[in-house]
Amino acid sequence: MTTYKRVGGAKINQNAWCLESVIARDHVVPQRYFDEAPLGIVENFRDLLSRDVFSEGDSRALYDYVMTRKAEMSDDFLAMLALWLQDELKHYEGLRRTYHCISGTSYETMTRLFSERIHDIKPIKMLLEDEFTILVAITFDEMGSVYSYRRDLREYYCHFGPEIQKMGRHLVKDEGMHFNNAAELLLSYHAHRLDEVQPLLENISKLEKTLKKYHKAFFLDHAQEQHRFPPHFNQVVIQVILARLGVGDRPNPTALKDLWQWTPQEHTIVPLREPLNLAAPV
Numbered sequence: 051m052t053t054y055k056r057v058g059g060a061k062i063n064q065n066a067w068c069l070e071s072v073i074a075r076d077h078v079v080p081q082r083y084f085d086e087a088p089l090g091i092v093e094n095f096r097d098l099l100s101r102d103v104f105s106e107g108d109s110r111a112l113y114d115y116v117m118t119r120k121a122e123m124s125d126d127f128l129a130m131l132a133l134w135l136q137d138e139l140k141h142y143e144g145l146r147r148t149y150h151c152i153s154g155t156s157y158e159t160m161t162r163l164f165s166e167r168i169h170d171i172k173p174i175k176m177l178l179e180d181e182f183t184i185l186v187a188i189t190f191d192e193m194g195s196v197y198s199y200r201r202d203l204r205e206y207y208c209h210f211g212p213e214i215q216k217m218g219r220h221l222v223k224d225e226g227m228h229f230n231n232a233a234e235l236l237l238s239y240h241a242h243r244l245d246e247v248q249p250l251l252e253n254i255s256k257l258e259k260t261l262k263k264y265h266k267a268f269f270l271d272h273a274q275e276q277h278r279f280p281p282h283f284n285q286v287v288i289q290v291i292l293a294r295l296g297v298g299d300r301p302n303p304t305a306l307k308d309l310w311q312w313t314p315q316e317h318t319i320v321p322l323r324e325p326l327n328l329a330a331p332v
């Protein structure tokens with residue numbers, strides 16, 4: 051179910067779903083899913099989750115940083131960001147549950163690991179200049195997440211039963227809404243700066259390529275996984291954003307499909323256990 055909220059003049063959407071009814075804290079993945087998963091999938095999924103769990107939780111650090119400058123931000127932006135944080139923290143808890151039942155890692159261990167993280171805002175300062183640049187950074191990051199979670203859903207989540215699959219689908223849907231909400235605010239309140247969007251996105255993409263690693267401040271967490279994505283990934287994401295803002299053409303469908311179906315040359319294509327309809331309601 052989608053909840054629509056009117057934030058000032060912009061329509062802000064939230065995908066209203068209940069974590070408890072998707073995956074319980076003590077959920078157990080039946081052994082047959084582990085036995086039947088294609089070779090290497092269990093290990094790779096554990097590895098992937100060991101990063102994604104915590105990068106979702108890093109949303110708190112970014113939010114807290116923005117709050118230290120809240121006097122500079124508009125009320126509508128802050129209202130949108132509060133809804134965004136609710137979702138991201140739900141992703142954190144949902145992925146903790148997923149990681150727990152895929153890897154056996156205890157909740158206590160995850161809590162300890164998270165508390166030891168050092169969130170370094172400095173390397174991404176360029177994205178945080180003002181409300182406008184933060185919104186542009188959100189569009190870039192969230193659209194990247196939509197396609198990477200789509201890819202993960204196809205490669206990993208779909209192999210471990212309906213609960214895990216549903217979790218993956220909600221991630222894709224929520225990140226899409228976060229993208230859309232940021233775009234709405236840009237169009238409603240920052241339309242006079244739309245000509246700055248493309249150069250800023252190009253600079254964000256360049257920064258991501260030079261960062262090499264993720265600095266645990268939520269944005270640009272794909273810096274650590276660039277090998278999994280096609281070389282033109284960022285360029286196509288930028289085109290999607292510009293088209294959404296009405297200042298560019300949509301990329302062609304093949305380029306879009308490549309974002310989540312492309313595989314590196316030496317990579318074995320992971321067979322699908324069952325056809326997955328990503329357009330199906332979650």
Ligand SMILES: [Fe+2]
Nearest residue numbers: 106138141225
């Ligand atoms: Fe998220």
Ligand SMILES: [Fe+2]
Nearest residue numbers: 192224225228
């Ligand atoms: Fe998000």
